[in-house]
Each structure stands twice: as structure tokens, then as C-alpha cells.
Amino acid sequence: xxxxxxxxxxxxxxxxxxxxxxxxxxxxxxxxxxxxxxxxxxxxxxxxxxxxxxxxxxxxxxxxxxxxxxxxxxxxxxxxxxxxxxxxxxxxxxxxxxxxxxxxxxxxxxxxxxxxxxxxxxxxxxxxxxxxxxxxxxxxxxxxxxxxxxxxxxxxxxxxxxxxxxxxxxxxxxxxxxxxxxxxxxxxxxxxxxxxxxxxxxxxxxxxxxxxxxxxxxxxxxxxxxxxxxxxxxxxxxxxxxxxxxxxxxxxxxxxxxxxxxxxxxxxxxxxxxxxxxxxxxxxxxxxxxxxxxxxxxxxxxxxxxxxxxxxxxxxxxxxxxxxxxxxxxxxx
Numbered sequence: 204x205x206x207x208x209x210x211x212x213x214x215x216x217x218x219x220x221x222x223x224x225x226x227x228x229x230x231x232x233x234x235x236x237x238x239x240x241x242x243x244x245x246x247x248x249x250x251x252x253x254x255x256x257x258x259x260x261x262x263x264x265x266x267x268x269x270x271x272x273x274x275x276x277x278x279x280x281x282x283x284x285x286x287x288x289x290x291x292x293x294x295x296x297x298x299x300x301x302x303x304x305x306x307x308x309x310x311x312x313x314x315x316x317x318x319x320x321x322x323x324x325x326x327x328x329x330x331x332x333x334x335x336x337x338x339x340x341x342x343x344x345x346x347x348x349x350x351x352x353x354x355x356x357x358x359x360x361x362x363x364x365x366x367x368x369x370x371x372x373x374x375x376x377x378x379x380x381x382x383x384x385x386x387x388x389x390x391x392x393x394x395x396x397x398x399x400x401x402x403x404x405x406x407x408x409x410x411x412x413x414x415x416x417x418x419x420x421x422x423x424x425x426x427x428x429x430x431x432x433x434x435x436x437x438x439x440x441x442x443x444x445x446x447x448x449x450x451x452x453x454x455x456x457x458x459x460x461x462x463x464x465x466x467x468x469x470x471x472x473x474x475x476x477x478x479x480x481x482x483x484x485x486x487x488x489x490x491x492x493x494x495x496x497x498x499x500x501x502x503x504x505x506x507x508x509x510x511x512x513x514x515x516x517x518x519x520x521x522x523x524x525x526x527x528x529x530x531x532x533x534x535x536x
Contacts, residue, residue, distance in 0.1 A: 216275040218250035222371055225257065227275035229267050243267065244278065246363075248374035256374060260364035261508070262386055262529050264377070280366040288391055288464075288501035292367040292526055293332060295389060295465075295503060300330055302460035302467040304437035306430050309349065312336030316349050320430035324385065324530045328358035331372060339375050347533055357533045358384075365526035373529065381531040386508045390522035394466055394502045397520055398491035400484060407489035410443045412436070417445050420453045420472055435470075438462065442493055444486045448474055455482035459490035466494035468504040471513075483516060 216225050225247045231239045243265045249256040255267040305317035305326045313333025319326035327350075335342035343359075350357040359376060362368040377383070410417075413435050418427045435441075438460035448454030454477050458470040468490065473482045491502065504522060506513045 212274040214272050214275045216277060220277055221247050221250055223247055223277050224280055225275060226278045228273050229271040230273060246370035248370050258363055258370040258373060262363040262373065262527050288393060290391055290525060292362065292365045295525060296332055298462055298465045299467060299503065301462055302438045303434060306433050311342060311345060316346060318353050318355060319434050321355055322430045322434055324358050326434050327355055328360040328530055330360055340379060343379060359531045360528055361531060362526050362528040368526055376531045380534050382534055383529045384532045386527055386529045387505050388508060388524045389503060389505050389526050389528060390517055391525045392502045392520060392522040394491055394495060394500050397487060397502055398495050400488045402481060402485045402488040404485050404489040406446050407485055408445050409489060409493060413443050416451055416453055417443055417456050420456045421470055422472055440497060442490055444490050446482055455486050457486035457490055459494055461494045461497045461499050464500050466499040466502050468502060
């Protein structure tokens, strides 16, 4: 990383660069002889009281004392991916939202308040894709009231790590007392290689509707009520996959929503006693082939940041991170 100008380290960032992507270098101790340097790259979300806040791609916030800076500059947005489909953040955010629609929603400017009787954070959180039409603090007050009226905690879903994502909103949420509770990666890939995998799909059954057996394998539904079924059935073109198992409970399941060029994969689960036998791959291959038949060409999925097993599986299928999203909970909730 080159910071020099004419052979000298230079600080070429100021508080006027808040909201831009920057690269900075600072000393990690007193800066005396032998001091160590560290670099940080991300969106400059605050420069106040002698402290810089930089939000990295993962959503992690780095605090840097202004007095420790030795170099810094504004840098271009993260380079475009060199493989797989191209996608902007707004396009992908809207596609993922259409694949997991809430039972109830209400607009607040360009924000969408979503509720589904508490079934998953995605279906019970604010999707802030634009201007709420109010100052952020006032909008968040409305949000808290709306969810309180429904007996639900107030969550906001916000993203980091791609051009056009919401690092400034994330920083403002934290400043106002909201805390990040869980993070996930949104990954994308070309669809054809997933459908072309050498995988046995003969045992995979595809259906347009979710049945009781599928729900018994699905780990997030608990006692599935109307909200669970409504969310799972939502989307432009929905498919459910299952592989027969013992005692009427599938050995593996999956869900795919086809939406134009996109195929979104969700709820891929395998009996813990039957993992590492290729069942998840078979499920995704069968769903990918059906999505290809419907004209899709690109794939997306969401995986929680600490799910190492799933991330390794998706790495092997060609999925790469596009951006991260985070659910922020109001502390008093």
C-alpha cells in the first residue's frame, strides 16, 4: 500500500472525507524508535474529538487516534469482482428481500418496516434502502414505536462492504445506542457451474409447496404457524427440495427463489448424522438446474459469518462474498 509522495509519508485525508473509502496508517504505540505501524482500509464514518472511526468491509469498526496517524488517503471503491455475475448493492438487496417477504410491511419514506410474528430477523426488521423522509433519529423513534405496537423487538438491517452500502447508517445506529447482534455474508456466483456439478440428484424431490415433512427438518420454524408458512411461500417463483429420510423427516432440504436472472438459495439443511455425504450439494444442484430452466443465470445466498462448515461448502461451489449485512437491535429491546 503506497502512501508516499516524493518519498515522504503524507496524511491526505481530513474530516471533510467522512463517508469516503480511505486507507490510513498509524503507529500502534508512542511512535518512538522501533514503533509498530498498522494499516486500516474502510469507510471513514466519523472524525470527531481527535478520533477517527473506520468501518471495514466486515462491519467491524476501528477507532484510531488522530495523533497516531502517519499517512492516509482516499481510495477508490473496492474493485469489481473478476469472476461470477456483476451486481450492485441495491439490486441484490431488493432481490434478497423479494425472496423472503414479510407478512406485514409499511413504508417509512424509502425504508420498509417488516413484521412476521417474530419469525426470523430478516422478516422482522427495517430494510433502509434510501431516505426515510425524516432525520434518522426521528425515523428510528417511529421504528421503535411500530415494533412495540406489535410486541416485537426493533431491528434494523444494514449492510457494509460494497459500493453504495450503509456504513454511515451503521455508525449512526451505534452512536444512538443500537448494537449489532448478528452478521452474515451475502455471496454470489454464476449459476450454471452449480447446476453442472457431478452430483446425484435422483433422490431430490422438488415441490412448489412446503409440506409438514419439510418443516420438521427446517431448524428455524419451531411450531410452524401461519407466519412461517407465509414467509417461506413468498417470492416470485419458489421451489422446495427434499431428500427422503427416516421417520418421515427428510435427510436434507433446501429452498430456492427464482427472480429474473437471480436464483436465491435458502434453508439448506442436512440431518447432522448424514453430513459430508454430498446431500447438500445434491439439493443445490437440483434446485440450480430448475432455476436454469426458468432462465436464471446468477445465484445468491446468505450465510452467517460464524458458520464455517457452510462457508466451506459454498467456497467449493464458487460463491464469493459480495457484501455483509448486520442486524442492529435497540439496546432497551
